[in-house]
Amino acid sequence: MNGDGTRFWVGASTVGALGSPASGIRPLDVASDGTATLGDPVEVGENPMFLAVSPAGVLAVVHELTDGRLSTWAIDGDTLHAFGAEGTTDAADPCHVAFDASGDRAFAANYSGGRVTAHRIAPDVPADAVQSIAFSGTGPDTARQESSHPHQVVLDAARGRLLVPDLGSDRIRVIGLDAQPGTLSRREADDIVVHAGAGPRHLVVIGDLAIVANELDRTASVIDLVEGREVSSAPVDDRVPGRGLGLSAIRATRAGTVLIGDRDADALVALRFDADERTLERVASVSTGGRHPRDLHITHDERFALVADQGSDSITVVALEAGAPVEVVSTLSTPAPGCLARLP
Numbered sequence: 001m002n003g004d005g006t007r008f009w010v011g012a013s014t015v016g017a018l019g020s021p022a023s024g025i026r027p028l029d030v031a032s033d034g035t036a037t038l039g040d041p042v043e044v045g046e047n048p049m050f051l052a053v054s055p056a057g058v059l060a061v062v063h064e065l066t067d068g069r070l071s072t073w074a075i076d077g078d079t080l081h082a083f084g085a086e087g088t089t090d091a092a093d094p095c096h097v098a099f100d101a102s103g104d105r106a107f108a109a110n111y112s113g114g115r116v117t118a119h120r121i122a123p124d125v126p127a128d129a130v131q132s133i134a135f136s137g138t139g140p141d142t143a144r145q146e147s148s149h150p151h152q153v154v155l156d157a158a159r160g161r162l163l164v165p166d167l168g169s170d171r172i173r174v175i176g177l178d179a180q181p182g183t184l185s186r187r188e189a190d191d192i193v194v195h196a197g198a199g200p201r202h203l204v205v206i207g208d209l210a211i212v213a214n215e216l217d218r219t220a221s222v223i224d225l226v227e228g229r230e231v232s233s234a235p236v237d238d239r240v241p242g243r244g245l246g247l248s249a250i251r252a253t254r255a256g257t258v259l260i261g262d263r264d265a266d267a268l269v270a271l272r273f274d275a276d277e278r279t280l281e282r283v284a285s286v287s288t289g290g291r292h293p294r295d296l297h298i299t300h301d302e303r304f305a306l307v308a309d310q311g312s313d314s315i316t317v318v319a320l321e322a323g324a325p326v327e328v329v330s331t332l333s334t335p336a337p338g339c340l341a342r343l344p
Contacts, residue, residue: 004031004032005029005030005031005032005299006029006030006299006300006301006342006343007027007028007029007030007342007343008027008028008029008030008297008306008340008341008342008343009025009026009027009028009051009053009059009075009340009341009343010025010026010027010028010038010308010315010334010337010339010340010341011025011048011049011050011051011061011295011337011338011339011340011341012024012025012026012048012049012334012335012336012337012338012339013047013049013064013310013335013336013338014046014047014048014336015046015047016336018292018310018311018336019292019310019311019312019313019335019336019337020313020335020336021335021336022041022334022335022336022337023041023043023335024041024042024043024044024048025041025042025044025048025051025061026038026039026040026041026042026334027039027042027078028306028315028332028340030299030304030306030317032301032303034303034304034317034319034329034330035330036306036315036317036330036332038315038332038334039078040078042078042079042080044061044071044073044080045061045063045069045071045086046063046065046069047063047064047065048061048062048063048071049062049063049064049095049338049339050062050064050094050095050096050097050338050339051097051339051341052097052098052099052106052341053075053099053341053342053343053344054099054103054106054121055099055101055102055103055344056103057074057075057343057344058072058073058074058075058083058103058121059072059073059074059075059080059083059341060072060073060097060099060106060121060127061073061097062089062094062095062096062097062108063094064093064094064095064111065092065093066092066093066112067088067092068088068089068090068091068092068093068094068108068110068113069086069087069088069089069094070086070087070088070089070094070097070106070108070119070127071084071086071087071127072084072106072121072127075343083121083123084121084122084123084124084125084126084127085124085125085126085127086126086127087119087126087127087128087129088128088129089108089110089113089117089119089129090113090117090128090129090132091108091110091112091113091114091115091117091129091132092110092111092112092113093110093111093112093113094108094109094110094111094113094117095109095110095111095151095152096108096109096151096152096153097109097153098152098153098154098155098162099121099155100155100177101155101157103121104120104121104122105118105119105120105121106118106119106121106127107119107153107162108129108153109150109151109152109153109164110150111149111150111151111167112149114134114135114136114147114148114149114150114168115132115133115134115135115148115150116132116133116135116150116153116162116164116173116175116184117129117131117132117133118130118131118132118184131183131184133175133184133186134148135148135150135164135166135169135171135173136148136169137166137168137169137170137171138168138169139168139169139170139196139197139199139216140196140197141197141199141216144167144168144199144216145167145168145169145170145197145199145216146168147168148166148168148169149166149167149168149169150164150165150166150167150173151165151166151167151200151201151202151215152164152165152201152202152203154203154204154205154210156205156210156225158205158208159225160176160177161174161175161176161177162174162175162176162177162184163203163205163210163225165200165201165202165203165212166200167199167200167201167215167216170193170194170195170196170197170198170199170200171191171192171193171194171200172191172192172194172200172203172210172212172223173186173191174186174187174190174191174192174228176190190228192223192228192229192230193229193230194212194214194221194223194230195219195221195230195233197216197217198212198214198216198217198219198221198233199214199215199216199217199246200212200213200214200215200221201213201214201215201246201247201248201249202248202249202250203223203250204250204251204252204258205225206252206273206275207275208224208225208226209222209223209224209225209275209278210222210223210225211223211250211252211258211271211273211280212250213236213247213248213249213250213260213261214233214246214247215246215247215248216246217246218235218236218237218240218242218246218247218262218264219233219234219235219236220233220234220236220247220250220258220260220271220280221233222273222278222279222280224278231278232278232279232280234271234279234280234281234282235282236260236262236269236271236282237262237265237267237269237282237285240262240264240265240267241264242264243263243264244264245263245264245292246263246264247260247261247262247263248260248261248262248263248293248294248295248296249261249293249294249295249296251296251297251298251305252273253298253302253320253323254302254323255302255322255323255324256272256273256323257270257271257272257273257283257322257323257324258270258271258273258280259296259298259305259323259325261293261294261295261296261307262285262293263292263293265285265287266287266288266289266290266291266292266293266309267285267286267287267288267293268285268286268288268293268296268305268307268316268318268325269282269284269285269325270282270283270284270285270323270324270325271283283324284324284325284326285325286318286325286326286327286328287328288307288309288314288316288318288328289314289316289328289331290307290309290311290312290314290316290331291309291310291311291312292309292310292311292312293307293308293309293310294308294309294310294337294338294339295307295308295337295338295339295340296308296340297340297341297342298320298342300342302320302323303319303320304317304318304319304320304329305317305318305320305325306318306340308337308338308339308340309337310336310337310338313333313334313335313336313337314331314332314333314334314337315331315332315334315337315340316328316330316331316332317329317330317331317332
């Protein structure tokens with residue numbers, strides 16, 4: 001890919017639970033005019049649902065399985081080479097992975113296992129969990145919030161910690177990154193409470209604030225990270241009747257919007273964020289033409305957003321203007337896409 005475009009790696013389901021079974025993960029290039037090209041699948045193991053790229057260009061893969069796995073790969077163009085030996089998360093259904101600023105550690109959110117695990121990332125070293133932090137808690141939705149369900153791990157670098165949206169307990173779990181390398185710390189009192197029944201799924205950090213996409217009640221919350229509290233929330237799109245699928249991924253743009261995947265509407269929604277007033281207001285939404293938007297990302301120049309529609313075996317490229325979706329410019333066919341990991 002030349003310097004005018006953006007490269008992604010596409011994570012996917014190989015088990016056929018939603019969408020067609022994939023045969024691996026794939027590179028995806030988006031040119032400056034929005035032209036998108038998928039590369040051939042690369043086999044990296046069973047159910048490579050979520051990916052992350054380290055500052056040094058190492059690709060981490062969590063394999064969403066009952067016996068959760070984590071593998072790491074060195075990227076060489078369209079080819080991947082094993083970086084470290086595959087390891088275990090010691091917890092069920094890892095659904096998200098993120099690196100620390102150094103790239104020496106990766107952290108997995110284990111949805112069914114109710115815990116976050118830390119992994120040492122180094123050449124030829126097994127990526128086994130070296131530390132595990134378990135959570136407990138419930139929420140008012142007895143079908144979805146019967147126990148803790150961490151759904152994402154986000155590095156809050158300014159405060160030296162990790163933020164973990166916990167769908168099952170309506171909490172943003174806070175984990176300290178201790179000065180001693182390789183160790184994590186946690187105090188229950190540091191957790192941030194989100195309103196009951198929200199079901200926080202994914203968040204983005206914007207300065208001293210965070211915006212949370214709440215899966216269950218289809219709202220977005222503004223969180224004061226200094227004071228450690230929810231300061232406001234707003235419906236993402238109250239024109240759309242709920243179908244029990246809710247919201248998914250969230251990304252922030254330099255134009256002052258946040259983009260959220262709405263699975264009830266099968267749409268990409270933009271909310272205008274006023275940091276001074278700490279408010280969110282819907283400004284636009286565009287139907288992706290697919291089903292079940294699982295993840296989304298933005299090209300480096302922020303001219304296009306990509307939406308991974310797992311249920312329809314497709315990735316939609318959407319034109320953006322001033323950080324808001326305008327129209328679908330193309331759709332690519334690929335089995336069960338679940339993640340879009342952008343290269344630096």
